[in-house]
Amino acid sequence: MEKRGSFGSKIGVILASAGSAVGLGNIWRFPTEVGRNGGAAFIFVYLLFVFLLAMPVMICEFVVGRRSRANTVGAYRVLAPGKPWVVAGYMGVIAGVLILSFYSVVAGWTLHYTVDSFRYALASGQDFGAVFSQFVSHPWKPLAFQLAFLLMTHYVVARGVESGIERFSKAMMPLLLFIILLLTCCSLSMPGAREGLTYLLRPDFTKVTSDVVLSAMGQAFFSLSVGVGCLATYASYFSRETRLVNSAFSVCVIDSLVAILAGFIIFPAVFSVGGVEVDAGPGLVYITLPNVFNTAFSGMPVLGYAFSCLFYVLLLLAALTSTISMHEIATAFIRENFGLSRRLSAVVVTLLCIVLGFACSLSFGPWRDVKLLGLGFFDLFDFLTAKYIMPLGGLMITCFVGWFLDRQLVEDELTNGGALRVRSLRLLLFLIRWVAPVGVAIVFFNQLISD
Numbered sequence: 272m273e274k275r276g277s278f279g280s281k282i283g284v285i286l287a288s289a290g291s292a293v294g295l296g297n298i299w300r301f302p303t304e305v306g307r308n309g310g311a312a313f314i315f316v317y318l319l320f321v322f323l324l325a326m327p328v329m330i331c332e333f334v335v336g337r338r339s340r341a342n343t344v345g346a347y348r349v350l351a352p353g354k355p356w357v358v359a360g361y362m363g364v365i366a367g368v369l370i371l372s373f374y375s376v377v378a379g380w381t382l383h384y385t386v387d388s389f390r391y392a393l394a395s396g397q398d399f400g401a402v403f404s405q406f407v408s409h410p411w412k413p414l415a416f417q418l419a420f421l422l423m424t425h426y427v428v429a430r431g432v433e434s435g436i437e438r439f440s441k442a443m444m445p446l447l448l449f450i451i452l453l454l455t456c457c458s459l460s461m462p463g464a465r466e467g468l469t470y471l472l473r474p475d476f477t478k479v480t481s482d483v484v485l486s487a488m489g490q491a492f493f494s495l496s497v498g499v500g501c502l503a504t505y506a507s508y509f510s511r512e513t514r515l516v517n518s519a520f521s522v523c524v525i526d527s528l529v530a531i532l533a534g535f536i537i538f539p540a541v542f543s544v545g546g547v548e549v550d551a552g553p554g555l556v557y558i559t560l561p562n563v564f565n566t567a568f569s570g571m572p573v574l575g576y577a578f579s580c581l582f583y584v585l586l587l588l589a590a591l592t593s594t595i596s597m598h599e600i601a602t603a604f605i606r607e608n609f610g611l612s613r614r615l616s617a618v619v620v621t622l623l624c625i626v627l628g629f630a631c632s633l634s635f636g637p638w639r640d641v642k643l644l645g646l647g648f649f650d651l652f653d654f655l656t657a658k659y660i661m662p663l664g665g666l667m668i669t670c671f672v673g674w675f676l677d678r679q680l681v682e683d684e685l686t687n688g689g690a691l692r693v694r695s696l697r698l699l700l701f702l703i704r705w706v707a708p709v710g711v712a713i714v715f716f717n718q719l720i721s722d
Contacts, residue, residue, distance in 0.1 A: 273606070273613055275340070276432030277508045283437040284513050286444040288505055289525040290592030292495045293447070295377060298586055299556045301530040302537045304490050309478030310471050314534075316484055318527060320491035324710040326523050327702040328497040328665045331672040333515040334684045336506025342603035343500035346507065351675065359667040360604075363500025366660040367600030368620070370499065372627035373652040374597065375424070378590035379417030379632070380407065380557060385583040386416075393579055395565035399558045408636040417632055421621055424594045428602055429617040432508050436595060447588040448525075450581050451532050457578055458539040467542030471534050485717045492714055493657070495526055498665030501596035504603050515685055516693055529589075536582070540564070556586065598624075627652070662715035666708055673704035 278284045305313050339346035344360035351357070383406065387393050407413055427435045458464060492498065506515075537555070544566045561579065568575030598620055606616040627648070630638065634647030643651050672681060681700070685693055693699065 275508075275607075276613075277510060278437050278505075278513075279433045280437070281513065283433075283441055284505075284509055285518055285521045285525075287436055287440040287596075288502060288518060288522045290440045290444050291501050291505060291596035292522055292526040292593075293444075293529050294494075294496065294589050294593035295374075295381070295586060296490075296494055297526065297530040298533045298589055299537075301490065301494065302534045303555060304486060305471065305534055306538075308483040308486060309475040310473055312474035312476045312479050313483060313487055314531065315474065316479060316487040317491055320488045320710070321495070321523050321527055322520075323702060324488060324707055325491045325495045325497055326519050327699065327707040328492070328669055328711065329495060329502055329519045329522065330515060330685070330699070331668045331703060331707070332497060332500070332503040333506040333509070333519060334672050334676075334681055335668060336503035337509045337511075337513070337515065338680065338684055340507050342507065342607050343503055343600060344604055345607055346503060347671075351671070354675075356667070356671055356675065359664055359671065360500065362660050362664050362667075363503070364601050364604045366499045366656050366664065367501065367597045368623060368627065369652040369656050369660075371421075371424075371594055371597040371601075371620075371624045373631040373649045374590070374594060375417050375421050375624065375628045376413065376632045376635075376649060378420045378587070378594060379413055381583060381586045381590055382420050383413070383416040384557060384561075385580075385587050388576075388579040388583045391576060393561045393564070395562070397561075399561045400554075403554075403557045407632075408639075410633075410637050413632045413635070414629055417628055418625060420590070420594075421625055421628065423591060424598050425617055425621040427591075427595050428598045428620075429614045431613055436505075436599065439595065440592065443588050443592060447585060447592070448529070450585045450588070451529060451536065454578065454581055454585065455532050455535045457574070458536045461539050461543035463543035464539035467539035468535070470542065471538045485714070488710060489714050489718070492662070492665065492711065494530060495523065496593065496596070498661040498663075498668065498711070499597070499656075500600050500664065503668070504600050505596065507603070511687060514687065514691060516699065658718045662711055662718065665711040666715060669703060669707040669711060673700075673708065 278287065304317075335346050335350065339349040341349050342360070343363040344357060347354070347357040347360045384393070393399075427439045429435065430438075459468070496502065509515075537560070540560070540563050544563050560582070564575050564579045564582070568578065598617070601620040601623075602613065602616045605611055605619055606613050609616075611619070631649040631652060634641065634649045639647065641647065646654060678700070682696065683689070685691075685696060685699070
């Protein structure tokens with residue numbers, strides 16, 4: 272079997288892990304949730320749950336991954352041989368494949384809009400709702416862009432950990448952060464930007480109901496991609512010198528910063544036009560914003576063109592950094608479980624995701640009437656992963672680390688064998704053992720009840 276890969280630098284660890292967390296949800300879902308749920312009041316509650324709930328789950332994944340030096344299934348076999356905990360590992364592999372399959376559909380749309388923005392095909396005078404509807408329901412165009420995106424993901428993963436994932440993350444994550452800062456500056460210079468910032472930053476605590484709190488909790492969990500196993504897989508490539516707690520904190524800060532800056536881009540832009548809903552969900556990105564870009568820069572079309580191009584490149588980079596980590600979950604499992612080369616393992620995963628992903632894409636067009644459990648393939652995969660696999664995976668890994676693993680083993684990982692002094696170690700262990708499992712369980716049961 273090939274030699275197991277590893278990250279070659281501390282910055283590579285942080286950027287790759289942050290790339291796994293940063294995704295499309297940071298750019299459109301977070302601003303949508305903020306717009307619906309009280310602006311800065313929602314942000315405050317969200318950040319609270321990021322560090323009290325999601326970060327402890329992330330640290331649990333880091334502990335399991337680095338201690339075992341194995342894929343998500345192999346990790347539980349190493350740390351709990353003969354025990355049923357291995358089910359959590361298999362759930363992670365299945366979730367990775369399912370998420371990559373339907374996520375690549377939206378990523379394919381993003382690639383299409385990126386190309387169209389450079390072609391100046393998103394010019395004004397169009398019904399962008401009709402344009403979007405025609406594209407997603409087309410029998411083959413969405414499949415072509417989805418395939419191209421999956422091949423981009425495949426190329427990075429097939430190259431390996433250090434030469435592929437780490438090198439890509441070192442190049443793309445700084446570019447992503449640069450673009451988001453540049454777009455933030457441009458958006459803040461728009462007329463009407465002040466009203467958008469006021470809407471975003473003025474806390475409306477009257478809107479903070481129990482539903483909003485649960486929504487913030489779920490968004491924190493969703494945003495950081497915890498509970499699937501991608502972070503545990505990445506952690507299996509960490510060196511013994513990697514500071515797990517510091518790395519987790521850095522990832523949470525970067526992920527939250529990207530999400531909040533996305534609000535600084537979208538809210539001023541939307542308010543500069545007026546009459547546009549800021550809580551339009553995915554339609555905000557593919558229907559509302561093309562019109563916003565054209566209207567806001569009607570007197571300076573070159574700036575509108577540049578803004579549009581940069582925004583969709585930002586979306587594309589965010590999608591790609593996330594899909595790479597999802598792909599790696601299954602690739603590492605196949606490579607280590609069946610003894611295949613990394614390149615062949617990546618091919619197997621890519622082909623499987625092409626088949627399943629095409630089924631998801633066609634559910635918006637020719638297969639819209641094909642249903643399983645009353646849902647199309649896209650909605651079914653989204654439902655299974657978001658409602659069941661991710662929260663159950665997060666619950667299992669926190670219980671595993673907090674209650675099953677020997678406490679000394681956990682402390683050894685968190686302190687790098689006693690070489691580090693973690694000031695809040697007791698608090699962190701309390702969060703892992705009590706707060707995180709309860710919080711994840713609440714998210715899980717709330718999602719079940721809400722349907």
